[in-house]
Amino acid sequence: MSPSVVHVTGARPNFPKAAPVISALAAGGIRQKIVHTGQHYDDRMSAVFFEQLSLPKPDINLGVGSGTHAHQTASIMMHLEDLLVAERPDLVVVYGDVNSTVAASLTAAKLCIPLAHVEAGLRSFDNTMPEEVNRLVTDRLSDLLLATSPDAVAHLGREGTPAHRIHLVGNPMIDTLLRHLDATAPSRVSEHVRLPERFAVATLHRPGNIDDAVELDKIVRAITEVAEMLPLVLPVHPRSRVHLERTGLLDHPHVHPLEPLGYLEFISLVRGSELVITDSGGVQEETTVLGIPCLTLRPNTERPVTITHGTNRLTKTAQLAEDVRVQLSKGRPSTWPVPPLWDGRAGERIGSVIGAFLGHTG
Ligand code: UD1
Ligand code: UDP
Numbered sequence: 001m002s003p004s005v006v007h008v009t010g011a012r013p014n015f016p017k018a019a020p021v022i023s024a025l026a027a028g029g030i031r032q033k034i035v036h037t038g039q040h041y042d043d044r045m046s047a048v049f050f051e052q053l054s055l056p057k058p059d060i061n062l063g064v065g066s067g068t069h070a071h072q073t074a075s076i077m078m079h080l081e082d083l084l085v086a087e088r089p090d091l092v093v094v095y096g097d098v099n100s101t102v103a104a105s106l107t108a109a110k111l112c113i114p115l116a117h118v119e120a121g122l123r124s125f126d127n128t129m130p131e132e133v134n135r136l137v138t139d140r141l142s143d144l145l146l147a148t149s150p151d152a153v154a155h156l157g158r159e160g161t162p163a164h165r166i167h168l169v170g171n172p173m174i175d176t177l178l179r180h181l182d183a184t185a186p187s188r189v190s191e192h193v194r195l196p197e198r199f200a201v202a203t204l205h206r207p208g209n210i211d212d213a214v215e216l217d218k219i220v221r222a223i224t225e226v227a228e229m230l231p232l233v234l235p236v237h238p239r240s241r242v243h244l245e246r247t248g249l250l251d252h253p254h255v256h257p258l259e260p261l262g263y264l265e266f267i268s269l270v271r272g273s274e275l276v277i278t279d280s281g282g283v284q285e286e287t288t289v290l291g292i293p294c295l296t297l298r299p300n301t302e303r304p305v306t307i308t309h310g311t312n313r314l315t316k317t318a319q320l321a322e323d324v325r326v327q328l329s330k331g332r333p334s335t336w337p338v339p340p341l342w343d344g345r346a347g348e349r350i351g352s353v354i355g356a357f358l359g360h361t362g
Helices: 014-027 047-052 069-087 099-110 130-141 150-158 172-179 213-229 238-247 263-271 281-290 317-330 346-357
Strands: 004-009 031-036 091-095 115-120 144-147 166-168 200-203 232-235 255-258 275-278 294-297 312-315
Touching (some): 004 069, 014 047, 047 263, 150 166, 166 346, 172 281, 200 213, 213 232, 263 281, 281 312
Parallel strands (some): 004 031, 004 091, 091 115, 144 166, 275 294
């Protein structure tokens, strides 16, 4: 019988990373089960990705929902443990840096089930980010570390991860992006949403930006200044809505708030924009490949390759409006570099690494 793999997904950014891996393993004849932890549960944060990315429906949804970090992580672990004991897969595959990732890693490791981490080795060196804690623990426990960029490989090496476990495979999120270019022309979203002729896009959901009322008020003032230069389209993450409503930003005449968009509509929106302001990890990567200028409103990034090889720049609240002004005067680049191996074939490479690890010849 062919070996069996359990993929654990749960939050919006997991889905575009998992899709190419699942498709590559299916092509290689490996048996697979998809677990959805239920960390994200709104249709717009979850179901729409399964429909649009042709992901097989999850075999099991653990239905854990929202909660504090400890509550959510523990709840995933308790439900997943029963499932993994029953299934006893040959490998568990986890994605990115969300609570579902670390919860699945801990559960698999305690059951001595081998673990593969897709997007291993990214480091912001900022342990106040919950994602950094999740990355450190997951990488420490993983048997296969599948890295998107050379800096990630270097971090893992410095931390003492044996070289034979680390594989530079490229970026599966970019496989998904390139695979859907035809379906994400800028016109797609304007069929659904009335948009200004020229606009910027913003997405904000990091606790460091959203949860502190004083910091958020400063960000809102800076974003209002931007909106007065160029209309701003703002697909609002569910964790941010209440906070942003309080500030009045969503009522500003030049701000166009939207519900979270489906993947195809969101990429279409980004492709039609002059620039993007974000604190998202995935959006830094997607704008890099699309050649859309990106200003990342964070003190650091675990994705420096999007700055050295892409269109991304870090910015600060006090500097945001000026950075937007400068960027608008430069316009969108006509050519831009793309990080090595962000070529649409990461899923295949991951499939080969996993196949070899499992001794599966296909
Ligand atoms: C999570 C990840 C973050 C990732 C983000 C992607 C962790 C620690 N954080 O943050 O790394 O960048 O997903 O989007 O795993 N909510 C809804 N509907 C949903 C899901 C969430 O309304 O479908 C609301 C709930 O009020 C919830 C809040 O959003 O309490 C936060 O959700 P949670 O999954 O804890 O973290 P995110 O902020 O979404
Ligand atoms: N995204 C989307 N709709 C939106 C905003 C983002 O489909 O309204 C996609 C985006 O293209 C990327 C992923 O969601 O593929 C990024 O997820 P998010 O920003 O929530 O998480 P992060 O990458 O910061 O962990």
